[in-house]
Amino acid sequence: MADEKDREEIIVAEFHKKIKEAFEVFDHESNNTVDVREIGTIIRSLGCCPTEGELHDLIAEVEEEEPTGYIRFEKFLPVMTEILLERKYRPIPEDVLLRAFEVLDSAKRGFLTKEELIKYMTEEGEPFSQEEMEEMLSAAIDPESNSINYKDYITMMVIDEN
Amino acid sequence: MGCSSSSTKTRRSETSLRAALIIQNWYRGYKARLKARQHYALTIFQSIEYADEQGQMQLSTFFSFMLENYTHIHKEELELRNQSLESEQDLRDRWDYVDSIDVPDSYNGPRLQFPLTCTDIDLLLEAFKEQQDLHGKLDDLFLIFYKNGLPSERNPYVFNGDFVDRGKNSIEILMILCVSFLVYPNDLHLNRGNHEDFMMNLRYGFTKEILCKYKLHGKRILQILEELYAWLPIGTVVDNEILVIHGGISETTDLNLLHRVERNKMKSVLIPPAETNRDHDTDSKHNKVGVTFNAHGRIKTNGSPTEHLTKHEWEQIIDILWSDPRGKNGCFPNTCRGGGCYFGPDVTSKILNKYQLKMLIRSHECKPEGYEICHDGKVVTIFSASNYYEEGSNRGAYIKLCSGTTPRFFQYQVTKATCFQPLRQRVDTMENSAIKILRERVISRKSDLTRAFQLQDHRKSGKLSVSQWAFCMENILGLNLPWRSLSSNLVNIDQNGNVEYMSSFQNIRIEKPVQEAHSTLVETLYRYRSDLEIIFNAIDTDHSGLISMEEFRAMWKLFSSHYNVLIDDSQVNKLANIMDLNKDGSIDFNEFLKAFYVVHRYEDLMKPDVTNLG
Numbered sequence: 001m002a003d004e005k006d007r008e009e010i011i012v013a014e015f016h017k018k019i020k021e022a023f024e025v026f027d028h029e030s031n032n033t034v035d036v037r038e039i040g041t042i043i044r045s046l047g048c049c050p051t052e053g054e055l056h057d058l059i060a061e062v063e064e065e066e067p068t069g070y071i072r073f074e075k076f077l078p079v080m081t082e083i084l085l086e087r088k089y090r091p092i093p094e095d096v097l098l099r100a101f102e103v104l105d106s107a108k109r110g111f112l113t114k115e116e117l118i119k120y121m122t123e124e125g126e127p128f129s130q131e132e133m134e135e136m137l138s139a140a141i142d143p144e145s146n147s148i149n150y151k152d153y154i155t156m157m158v159i160d161e162n
Numbered sequence: 163m164g165c166s167s168s169s170t171k172t173r174r175s176e177t178s179l180r181a182a183l184i185i186q187n188w189y190r191g192y193k194a195r196l197k198a199r200q201h202y203a204l205t206i207f208q209s210i211e212y213a214d215e216q217g218q219m220q221l222s223t224f225f226s227f228m229l230e231n232y233t234h235i236h237k238e239e240l241e242l243r244n245q246s247l248e249s250e251q252d253l254r255d256r257w258d259y260v261d262s263i264d265v266p267d268s269y270n271g272p273r274l275q276f277p278l279t280c281t282d283i284d285l286l287l288e289a290f291k292e293q294q295d296l297h298g299k300l301d302d303l304f305l306i307f308y309k310n311g312l313p314s315e316r317n318p319y320v321f322n323g324d325f326v327d328r329g330k331n332s333i334e335i336l337m338i339l340c341v342s343f344l345v346y347p348n349d350l351h352l353n354r355g356n357h358e359d360f361m362m363n364l365r366y367g368f369t370k371e372i373l374c375k376y377k378l379h380g381k382r383i384l385q386i387l388e389e390l391y392a393w394l395p396i397g398t399v400v401d402n403e404i405l406v407i408h409g410g411i412s413e414t415t416d417l418n419l420l421h422r423v424e425r426n427k428m429k430s431v432l433i434p435p436a437e438t439n440r441d442h443d444t445d446s447k448h449n450k451v452g453v454t455f456n457a458h459g460r461i462k463t464n465g466s467p468t469e470h471l472t473k474h475e476w477e478q479i480i481d482i483l484w485s486d487p488r489g490k491n492g493c494f495p496n497t498c499r500g501g502g503c504y505f506g507p508d509v510t511s512k513i514l515n516k517y518q519l520k521m522l523i524r525s526h527e528c529k530p531e532g533y534e535i536c537h538d539g540k541v542v543t544i545f546s547a548s549n550y551y552e553e554g555s556n557r558g559a560y561i562k563l564c565s566g567t568t569p570r571f572f573q574y575q576v577t578k579a580t581c582f583q584p585l586r587q588r589v590d591t592m593e594n595s596a597i598k599i600l601r602e603r604v605i606s607r608k609s610d611l612t613r614a615f616q617l618q619d620h621r622k623s624g625k626l627s628v629s630q631w632a633f634c635m636e637n638i639l640g641l642n643l644p645w646r647s648l649s650s651n652l653v654n655i656d657q658n659g660n661v662e663y664m665s666s667f668q669n670i671r672i673e674k675p676v677q678e679a680h681s682t683l684v685e686t687l688y689r690y691r692s693d694l695e696i697i698f699n700a701i702d703t704d705h706s707g708l709i710s711m712e713e714f715r716a717m718w719k720l721f722s723s724h725y726n727v728l729i730d731d732s733q734v735n736k737l738a739n740i741m742d743l744n745k746d747g748s749i750d751f752n753e754f755l756k757a758f759y760v761v762h763r764y765e766d767l768m769k770p771d772v773t774n775l776g
Contacts, residue, residue, distance in 0.1 A: 013629075014628075014629060017629065017632075017646060018646050018647070021645070021646050021647055022198070022644065022647060024642075024644065025201045025202060025644055025647075026201060028534070029487075029488055029489030030488050030489060030504075031488065031490050033489065040190070040194060041194040041197050041198055043194075044190070044191045044194030044195060044198070045194060045195055045197075045198030045647070048191075049187055049188065049190075049191040050187075051183065051186075052186075052187075052190070091188075091191060092188040092191075097184060097185065097188055099181075100180075100182075100184040100185050101181070101185065103177050103178060103180075103181040104178055104181050104182070104185075120181075120182045120185075121182065121185070121186060124178060124179050124182035124183075125179055125180075125182035125186050126186050126187075127186075128186060128189075132189070132190070132193070135193070135584070135585060136189055138584045138585075139584040139585075139586060157192060160586060160590075
């Protein structure tokens with residue numbers, strides 16, 4: 001029992017250091033706060049994938065009573081540690097992602113047209129902003145066919161991430 | 163019609179909603195990780211930049227040490243050219259010199275006519291635009307002039323320092339600014355930055371640029387620049403409301419003192435004021451008073467304390483040129499840079515109130531968006547060099563002030579055609595560049611790092627936990643970086659999550675100038691090569707690029723004792739001899755230093771370009 005507790009303590013300590021590192025990179029004024037708009041980036045950089053809705057709730061948890069636009073490390077640390085310990089918001093596996101594209105590609109052509117992609121991404125789910133849409137298009141769309149071969153796209157992105 | 167088909171419809175739209183959500187979620191995660199990588203790369207660049215500046219400041223103490231001991235010990239051997247002070251005669255000499263410069267008829271570049279007019283500005287701009295090698299900062303200047311117009315009586319400008327170093331066109335920029343200043347002396351204002359300092363130029367590239375571009379007159383130009391820098395104003399106050407300075411302030415900043423100080427006496431951050439200045443003590447035996455170097459071999463000796471600033475005045479200027487704002491209240495030594503301080507919002511309020519000012523505009527720090535506002539809107543950082551560290555690293559910006567209205571910011575990013583690469587590729591480029599220079603740091607401390615790793619590795623397994631590895635890296639390199647997040651880029655990690663620490667050195671090696679050279683020696687010389695270059699330049703009294711074996715030995719002795727370098731003097735001598743760099747008992751130090759460089763592993767240099775679908 002004691003061993004297990006030690007091990008968990010070590011794990012927690014390691015998580016703390018990891019979270020601190022990720023936090024500090026965005027702490028521009030070196031005063032243990034980050035702009036609330038960076039919280040999503042920080043959480044995702046630690047390997048978690050909350051949806052926008054889940055992110056919204058998390059921010060509410062770590063914000064001050066009266067929101068200042070800044071999140072303090074002291075409030076962020078325990079919340080983030082728990083997320084890591086409980087392995088919450090796991091990233092999307094490759095095959096699930098592929099299936100998602102296949103669902104949208106009802107005609108089973110192996111690709112989506114630019115218009116279709118735009119329609120789905122900006123009208124369904126948690127819609128993309130114009131900036132997000134443009135960015136995804138710039139990397140995903142093959143200019144000649146004006147479509148996205150999603151299987152190739154996913155493969156490329158996965159290689160890139162690793 | 164009927165229930166079943168509408169529920170199919172609902173089910174279908176539900177699944178497509180879920181599918182869209184999955185894709186969006188995944189994409190946002192991917193984008194965030196890209197952004198984080200970009201920030202990591204920026205952090206690496208910045209940490210190393212500031213660590214270098216700190217190294218530069220540390221040289222200052224070494225120079226004082228060297229002056230005390232070196233000139234004292236080797237006065238007979240060293241030819242101390244007792245130069246007279248800069249005088250009327252020197253001024254006349256300069257005009258004669260300019261007249262005597264022969265510009266051949268074959269020269270088809272811009273020819274300026276004095277007194278200068280705005281056509282001369284146009285001439286220069288046209289000429290520089292046609293140069294083939296325009297990238298970096300000159301492009302930024304052109305863009306600013308294009309967007310905001312050329313300087314004139316109706317379009318005044320303040321340039322807030324750091325016009326030179328790093329970029330390839332520093333002299334062109336300086337020329338444009340100087341000519342503009344001569345044409346519109348009341349409307350174009352130049353502030354001194356910490357890089358308007360001949361000692362900084364030695365390390366950061368401007369000196370090399372001048373000597374390369376001006377083979378005949380380079381040295382003279384450098385001498386003139388040294389003076390020019392010292393005369394640049396330290397700050398500008400706009401409309402009695404806005405203070406514009408390069409770095410920042412401290413809690414003791416005294417604008418009245420700065421206004422009346424004889425700023426031309428501030429030669430370099432590396433030449434601190436003589437200690438005895440304050441009590442006007444001229445103890446010639448110690449030779450402490452007023453012995454100064456400049457980079458061009460003139461060791462001036464003079465006993466007059468009025469040639470120098472007081473310590474207090476000197477520190478005031480250093481604060482202005484080197485300080486950074488931070489969120490924490492108070493005023494603390496700027497440990498990153500080694501000079502100036504960190505000043506908090508309370509300091510800003512105090513100083514602005516004291517002089518009835520509304521805002522502080524400063525530069526000195528690269529910001530991803532080109533500008534940043536802090537201290538409740540009272541401090542603005544403005545940084546105009548886009549892509550400062552690497553293609554895609556940051557935007558540049560300028561600020562436009564109109565009386566009565568709030569300031570407006572204009573951002574830009576000057577890039578080559580590759581700008582239209584997707585974010586991923588730009589981040590890749592930045593990251594590769596940052597990791598590369600970080601590896602160069604790592605290899606330059608291989609011996610110390612290996613020792614530290616082995617100390618932690620009790621079981622002699624060749625492995626450490628990520629935590630232990632990160633601890634060693636941070637301690638030895640002195641860089642506050644997110645080591646855990648970067649570990650996958652820097653070392654091999656086994657399935658258990660342990661680091662094979664010797665893989666920290668696998669992708670790079672220091673080229674050995676000769677086989678017999680001892681690794682530790684080679685590593686040390688590689689590590690200190692920038693510092694050595696500056697020191698050699700300072701000793702090289704006739705700027706010939708050569709120093710005698712005697713000078714080399716004496717300097718090395720001092721250097722190794724001051725920097726606590728545990729290398730046998732005889733080893734260094736042997737190396738110099740083996741390398742056969744002795745030409746009549748002198749060492750060509752540029753050749754000597756060039757022999758110490760790193761080689762990155764081939765595969766890293768030739769990374770395959772992942773073909774993009776867009």
